[in-house]
Amino acid sequence: MPHIQQLDSHVADLIAAGEVVERPASVVKELVENAIDAQAHAITVEIQNGGMSLIRVTDDGCGIAPGEVETAFLRHATSKIRSEYDLEAIGTLGFRGEALAAIASVARVELLTRRLEDTLGTSLTLEGGVVTGKEEAGCPAGTTLLVRDLFYNTPARLKFMKKDAAEGAACLAAVQRQALAHPEVSFKFLKDGKQELLTPGDSQLRSALYAVLGRDMALGFTKVEGSGEGMTVSGFTSLPACCRGTRGYQFFFVNGRYIKSKTMTAAVEQAYANQRMVGKFPGCVLHLTTKLNAVDVNVHPTKQEVKFGAERQVFSAVYYAVLAALGADQSRPAAVVAAPKAHDTVTGRQTTLPLHDFTAPKAPRAWPERPAGGAGGAVLTKGSPHPSFAAQMPPSPGGKALGTGVSLGESQPAMGQRAEERPSVLPGADGPEAAPSERQIPPSPPPVQRPEPREPEPPAEEPEIPWRVAGELFRTYILVEQGDKALLIDKHAAHERMNFDRMRAQDYQPMSQELLTPTVFTPAPEEGAALLDHLEELEGLGFEVTDFGGGSLAVRRIPDYVDPGDIEATLTEVAGKLLATGAAGDAQRRDEILHTMACKAAIKGGWKNAPEELARVAKAVMAGEVKYCPHGRPVAIELTRSQLEKQFKRV
Template sequence: MPNQIQVLDPHVADLIAAGEVVERPASVVKELVENAVDAGAHTLTVEIQRGGMAMIRVTDDGGGIPTDQCQTAFLRHATSKLRTAQDLAAIGTLGFRGEALAAIAAVSRVELFTRTAQCDLGTSLTLEGGQVLSQEPAGCPLGTTLVVRDLFYNTPARLKFMKRDAAEGAAVFALVQKLALSHPGVSFQFIRDGKRELMTPGDGKLSSALYAVLGRDMALGFTPVRGEGEDVTVTGFVSLPACCRGSRTYQHFFVNGRPVKSKLLMAALERAYENQKMVGKFPGCVLQLQVKASQVDVNVHPAKTEVKFLHERQVFDGVYYGVLSALQGETRHPTVTFAPPQPSPQAGSGGEQRPPLQPAQGKPVLRDAAGALLRPLERAYTPASPLQGESVPGFSPKSAGKSTDFCGNVDKPVENVEKPRPAAVPRPDTPHRTPSVPQQAPAPQLKLKVPPAPLGGAEGAPVPPPSLEEEAPWRLAGEILQTYLIVEQGDAVHLIDKHAAHERMQFDRMKAAGYQPMAQALLAPVVFTPAPEEGEVLLNHLPLLAQFGFACEAFGGGALVVREIPDYLEPGQVEPALSEIAGQLLTGGGADPQAARDAVLHTMACKAAVKGGQRNTREELLVVVREVMAGRVKYCPHGRPVAITMTRSQLERQFKRSS
């Protein structure tokens, strides 16, 4: 190893600095858009080709760059946003380091077109590998257009680590969406490979940006937040508890207009949802925090995505109480109304008179408390008049008696609406008797949707069902909280998580048998808009999803349409299931076919397994216990233990009985 110390060549130093600033095309877009916003842009267009690897063009109508400062802007540590060390104590701009343009130019070919309001003629500047090739006058509109081509063309070591163009493009799209939410006063336009995928109005209203970025369905599931604390103001929107998702993809935090990642803000948000959301679901949010610039440090991360707060407790309380008050003040509940009946011709064929349609045949429509129209009950049961006895077109027994929540999921029974019963008609040969009021049927027990598959030997031969429980060396003592099974064996007591154990059983069965579920076609296809990264990874694995019963395809505007689903899923479970699958593929090695299949199997096994809180028969529980006690099931597919054991001595020590 050489021990001579020397100063690096400037070009090598620039490449190293570029590696710290420019990680992927999305990093380039972030730096250029932040510069445009700092320059006072009101409209901003981001255009990419081949995921940003071939070309990135960012156009704004900001203040522009004076002609004599164009080359200076591409020097390292050149900036217009800082002057003295005291300025670091109160940074009010998105960019401030002065390294972005120099780092980008060092690893690409750059073209700059810019004009200020004081000049009638603009400037064109061309650079390659950080070196200026030409500068000349040019006609161009007010503002700046910066074109970056052939990213990492001179650094093949970085180029080989780039993902596919679709994945890089999805990362850029997600970033532009986040930036559009952080600055609702700027009109953002995103164009990928010649197709416009995003357009925000730029009217300064966060609700408008939220609607344009996340779509109508997501926007209807959000409620506004407004909170003020000591030197902290929290505004924005949070999702209703019923509209929480299976991942944290839709959590967006902004501090003084800067998109940030903060465990503190995440913890405050999710604390406000305690005992209000389903276990395993995460709230979505678009929260903007205004904090004094002197009380937040934005210079703690090279990409400026992390911040530190001087008074963390004040920030935590501001978010927590702001979100909590918004949730407690939310009084909307889904309501079902019936549209007026359609007029029907009174004269049928041959001039015969036909009775008018009954009002009950109006189509159910869902509205919130404010009267806003929600997704219609497309598959709801509309009973015909008992006197007519006609069948209702479009009736689906599977969806009868279900309602739609704020997120448009049809999966909840309508408990306060009684279905009309046909009038009792006495038989002619029997005296008329007043019909007795039918007794309410007992609630049926929920059965395992997919039969448990006990695993036998190495060949996977099924184990015969248990005959007598007394023959086993253990005893199922009972179940607590409808989730945990208590099993006694000698001087030990085992607590078994029935969901985790059955999930592992399903996963092993599916993996060993080459799982091929039965697909069921949907009468009304499910359309939803996932996060850009999730949508891209799902589209890249359509053949794999088809193997598991999902028939999906792109629907335009970043949306997906699902026409077939596995037989054990309900339509309301499609979106969370696919979102969870996408998360597994993104973090579980989607490039490896076997790893991708296992990632999907994890989600399928979880959805098919018996759930905590679900009532099961003793025979069903015994099947799970037999597998755990035989040692064939130890951990769930996610690595969590399925059982814990306490000995007699441990219990006696807890009760102070041991000597």
């Protein structure tokens, strides 16, 4: 039996680091929380290479005493609590005393700190948790911590790190959450030398909201204020018309600490009942202030999950505060001028085109336009057997040749009127008609030589199709007749499956189009990080997405089946699938994304489609190629003749 022994301190620190320091964003969060606890008014966070090579956090807080700088990097060393009773009412963000020790154990750390009352500051360097140097140094009041070469001594952890763009986005998201939690602090975030966030620190939550989420997003929020049962709720929540496709814009804070709470999430969404679109979720930035002993923050190593002493009271406080805010809002959605729409004469659907990408509608694919050349030119109309057919048609009772716009009555003299007395307009004349003496009567055309009639050839026999498309119901279901059976095919579900199978094939190469002007949008922090971490997968689907800075993404190329107006909604939905399948295998994750792509590319219920399109979908179903949509729903139901006859009492 193995002997029990105490772990080495270095191994214990590495285990603690695994709980506290998962990625660069974890380091940023812990260091920023320490700076806030030090009463800092301005905090600057700088990272390089996604935070893997450098993280620098600078604050103007109270600093650390020279005799305590080494103690700060010991496990369970903290200035936040003194006894077990302090754990019952924690009012600071950090209190475990593990953050600095865990960070120092897996990186090279430099500390520069000075208290306001000290003349000189202190410089301390550590490598792998071991102090390698300490000296006095001149520096401003406050603390600066540099973390270099994260996980340099634990290479097994490096393979779990994502791309620099994704790790950098996660670091930005961590700072954004702290900026929304503490609007009284000015935050600056620099990534690879470029500033991506700056908040004023004026104690106004709306100012932080503008800086973090952007002007357009912030304008869709309304103020929330409420109190009762020993707690207050304040902040902002989105108007029903501004709900988004995911919950990525929901931010909850308890006593200044960012948390994830199912109770508060449910309360907010319940307040929007019957006021928001199906499949849309409200955004919010809500601060819950309650007694310190009414919430337990010591239930999770990352301190993002808390336990409330009175869950029902928390639910009620949030629910009624948000409900009152929505009821008090009297604003109306602003009118949006629709972009021009290109009409597809074959599909019958209208496609909204953005102004910067607008192109002229394509000509109908089935029948070409009338050729130039004026009256009398041959016209190819639907059903015409030959281009010259219209010119050979006899005049209609109204005096016009069928299929042309030329009046034949104007080219013949009226009864009892001589040709030279007939009013005439010369070809090409734009002004008054010419004098009779100047007119030239064109010679009579030669007689038309008509071919001898021949016996028509019998049409070639076409193979009999055992089924036929009998029609369409509600512009949603294709009606197919097959012997004594009738099938109703959901055209969207069937076409979605056809697209999914085509996209899933190994040789699938999506057709993409480059946008004249890139589409820039700002996703929720976690969604943006997920998209940046899977740029290669997006490229394989026909998207070209780049990091635009400040938490925004620039989309420069899209698949041909995605409407430019649906770019943000499509990528937001894809990001949600990426987050939901983060731990799944590559194949499962790709299938989930392809579900979204196939749905976007499929014809929709309510669209007017050409008979050829409906027949193509029906053919795939009748051949057995399509049975279920990617989500498992059947694409067709069967109705027999006997069932119908029973309904009509014929049997």
